[in-house]
Amino acid sequence: MGTGVQIDPAARPLVRFEGVSKSYSGVAAVDALSLDIVEGEFFALLGPSGCGKTTLLRMLAGFETPDTGRILLDGQDISAVPPYRRPVNMMFQSYALFPHLNVARNVAFGLQQEGLPRAEIDARVQEMLALMRLQGYGDRKPHQLSGGQRQRVALARSLVKRPRVLLLDEPMAALDKKLRQETQFELMRLRERLGLTFVIVTHDQEEAMTVAHRLGVMNHGALIQVGTPAEIYEQPDSRWVADFIGDVNLIEGQVMSSSTDATLVASAAGDIRAAASRTSPGDNVWVAIRPEKLHIAAGGGDGLAGEVIAIGYLGDLSHYQVRTDGGPVLKVAVANVTRLSERPIGLHQRVTLTWAAASALVLTR
Numbered sequence: 001m002g003t004g005v006q007i008d009p010a011a012r013p014l015v016r017f018e019g020v021s022k023s024y025s026g027v028a029a030v031d032a033l034s035l036d037i038v039e040g041e042f043f044a045l046l047g048p049s050g051c052g053k054t055t056l057l058r059m060l061a062g063f064e065t066p067d068t069g070r071i072l073l074d075g076q077d078i079s080a081v082p083p084y085r086r087p088v089n090m091m092f093q094s095y096a097l098f099p100h101l102n103v104a105r106n107v108a109f110g111l112q113q114e115g116l117p118r119a120e121i122d123a124r125v126q127e128m129l130a131l132m133r134l135q136g137y138g139d140r141k142p143h144q145l146s147g148g149q150r151q152r153v154a155l156a157r158s159l160v161k162r163p164r165v166l167l168l169d170e171p172m173a174a175l176d177k178k179l180r181q182e183t184q185f186e187l188m189r190l191r192e193r194l195g196l197t198f199v200i201v202t203h204d205q206e207e208a209m210t211v212a213h214r215l216g217v218m219n220h221g222a223l224i225q226v227g228t229p230a231e232i233y234e235q236p237d238s239r240w241v242a243d244f245i246g247d248v249n250l251i252e253g254q255v256m257s258s259s260t261d262a263t264l265v266a267s268a269a270g271d272i273r274a275a276a277s278r279t280s281p282g283d284n285v286w287v288a289i290r291p292e293k294l295h296i297a298a299g300g301g302d303g304l305a306g307e308v309i310a311i312g313y314l315g316d317l318s319h320y321q322v323r324t325d326g327g328p329v330l331k332v333a334v335a336n337v338t339r340l341s342e343r344p345i346g347l348h349q350r351v352t353l354t355w356a357a358a359s360a361l362v363l364t365r
Contacts, residue, residue, distance in 0.1 A: 016040035020069035029055040031221035042198045042206035047218035053201045061090040095154035097142040104138035107150040107156045128156040168200040242288040249330045255283040262357045269324040270304045274360035286363045291333035293359035303354035
């Protein structure tokens, strides 16, 4: 998960939001939010519809003005700077290409507005078309292009002005799954080659975890958690984040004992041995276990006993739903590394679920 390139989050931020708020008709879209984004970082804002992520992006672009707080770019407050004077460019979800202009003129539009010499405009347009693998497409109109090609034209138009920060608002929403996956890796290579700072808004968890160095998970105008994809997935700090990012089993229970080695939790599903936590006996908690962390085996044994009540075959994975003897239904994901006919576990079969204690995370909120 993530780009694999190391970014130091403690480095001097290129973009800083300081206590930024924005309301519409008395309803807070962004609520006293503070965030640092490091130069060269691919940062993803992730959250459900209406959580404030696009409003935050539009304030950085200059299309919206904060009610309170400051937005700094390289240490300078840009809150009052108009969009066309910011070294920031935004690629919209709709791509917003001019249908009456060909590809080359679409890409050149911003440079022409700045009044650059024609020779420089032509050179920079050709450079961008080559970078986006669109050589030979300069004379085509947008309606003569595929969805992926139109997206690359929109990217070229956003990058040709050489912004310090490129903002991407749901840039792959209109693409099919295969093209979306190809484009994700293309964006990562592009960021690395150009050395720019990318900020992407998306509701697609897989997309955010694929492209980003760090994620900011938002809800109701606030940042709920910020971290690397691995930190957010493996160490969510609340039930909301655990449930929003990926698939998870959340089991309510009560702490029986807590030590530096492990936490023992009593639940309706049975006693659960989980990772060490800062809890005390009697505390009400929730244990989060990802489906792929559970091991399922036919028959009895040590662990949680139950019955398979549903099996979903997804090609690379099989998803099992197991009703434990205590009642709760748990989800198990198993990689399909053998032929379907060789798999020993079937519907309505008795099984036992086991896991490593470190894979079960205790959450207190």
